[in-house]
Amino acid sequence: xxxxxxxxxxxxxxxxxxxxxxxxxxxxxxxxxxxxxxxxxxxxxxxxxxxxxxxxxxxxxxxxxxxxxxxxxxxxxxxxxxxxxxxxxxxxxxxxxxxxxxxxxxxxxxxxxxxxxxxxxxxxxxxxxxxxxxxxxxxxxxxxxxxxxxxxxxxxxxxxxxxxxxxxxxxxxxxxxxxxxxxxxxxxxxxxxxxxxxxxxxxxxxxxxxxxxxxxxxxxxxxxxxxxxxxxxxxxxxxxxxxxxxxxxxxx
Numbered sequence: 001x002x003x004x005x006x007x008x009x010x011x012x013x014x015x016x017x018x019x020x021x022x023x024x025x026x027x028x029x030x031x032x033x034x035x036x037x038x039x040x041x042x043x044x045x046x047x048x049x050x051x052x053x054x055x056x057x058x059x060x061x062x063x064x065x066x067x068x069x070x071x072x073x074x075x076x077x078x079x080x081x082x083x084x085x086x087x088x089x090x091x092x093x094x095x096x097x098x099x100x101x102x103x104x105x106x107x108x109x110x111x112x113x114x115x116x117x118x119x120x121x122x123x124x125x126x127x128x129x130x131x132x133x134x135x136x137x138x139x140x141x142x143x144x145x146x147x148x149x150x151x152x153x154x155x156x157x158x159x160x161x162x163x164x165x166x167x168x169x170x171x172x173x174x175x176x177x178x179x180x181x182x183x184x185x186x187x188x189x190x191x192x193x194x195x196x197x198x199x200x201x202x203x204x205x206x207x208x209x210x211x212x213x214x215x216x217x218x219x220x221x222x223x224x225x226x227x228x229x230x231x232x233x234x235x236x237x238x239x240x241x242x243x244x245x246x247x248x249x250x251x252x
Contacts, residue, residue, distance in 0.1 A: 008207040011037075015054060015211030022055075023062035023219025025235055026175035027157030029055050029212070030149065031114075031242060035249065042204065045197050050205040052149075052190040058212035059183030063176065065220035072176025080177055083169070086135060087142035087160060087181040094146030095189045112250045114148050114155040119243025121162035125236030133168030141167065142181070149182070150189040156182050162239050171231040175223050 003011075014033065022029035030051045037047045067074045074081050131137075141163035148155030157178055164174035194200060223231070 002201075003203040003207070008203065011204060011207035012211035015208040016215045017211075019055070019058045019062075019212035019215035020219050020222075022157060023058065023066075023179055023216050024175070024222035025231075025238055026161035026178040027235070027238065028242070029058070029157065031155055031158060031246075033208075037204075045193070046200070046204055049190050049193040049197075049200055050208055052186040052193070053205050054208035054212045056183045056186035056190065057209055058216040059179050059186065061213055061216035062220055063180035063183065065217060066176035066179055066223065069220050069224040071172045071220060071223050072180075074176075074180065080173055083138060083164070083173075083177045084181045086138050087145075087177070088184050090139045090142035091146030091149075091156075091181065091185040092188050094143045094148075095150040095185060095192060098147045098150035098189075108250050110148070111246060114159075115243050115246030115250065117144070117148075117243075118155070118158040118162070118239050118246065121159065121166060122236050122239030122241075122243055124166055125162055125232060126240065129166075131166050131168050137167040138164065146185050146189075149185060150192070156185065158239050158242055161235055165232055165235065171228045171235060172223060172226070174235075175231070176220075179220075 014036065015029075018029045018033045021027075021032075033051055034047055037051075038044055063072075063074070066072045072080045074084070141160055145156045145159035145163065148159060160178040160181065161174050164177060165171055169177070226234070
């Protein structure tokens with residue numbers, strides 16, 4: 001699909017805004033961008049892989065800045081690096097499961113399920129309930145969120161960010177871990193789409209990569225200025241609003 005220059009610029013601007021939110025709060029890039037582009041009229045088999053590859057590159061860039069600014073610590077043996085590894089490994093399993101089911105589950109069912117899940121997690125965060133951390137909980141979070149990502153192009157960040165916070169991870173660390181863990185999972189899902197759906201064109205992807213890449217250098221700076229309790233509240237409110245919006249898309 002050939003795109004005019006004005007359309008490419010518009011795509012880059014939208015990607016910039018979505019990645020700025022995503023890299024600073026750990027969610028919203030694919031969750032907003034995917035339905036918006038599909039509603040405009042772009043085919044899902046072009047939209048989803050374009051979002052996946054652009055978010056992968058944006059995620060690697062943002063993760064580097066999160067580490068540099070001290071929002072998260074990605075040294076070889078740090079707890080944050082271990083969390084990324086576990087989410088990624090179980091996430092790839094979730095991607096494989098999603099790709100095998102992508103043609104057999106109605107899209108509205110997936111959308112409704114993600115909306116209810118994110119809404120519930122946002123409510124739990126805002127209730128300020130405290131939960132003890134465990135690697136088992138983190139593994140489940142990675143599995144579920146990656147299934148969402150490969151099925152719809154979105155739904156990873158809201159589940160991983162809120163899921164980590166519910167599991168006892170500090171809010172800033174949760175955002176940084178989510179940003180880095182999402183990148184290899186996006187690449188795995190992108191490769192899957194390339195194998196099963198040949199004929200992909202790069203016009204949209206390049207426009208999204210430009211916008212997301214620029215925003216990825218700025219979002220972590222916003223995160224660094226938040227105090228963790230306020231960041232937790234902001235993530236909870238955002239997840240709650242996102243859950244309601246997602247459910248409304250299905251019902252209305």
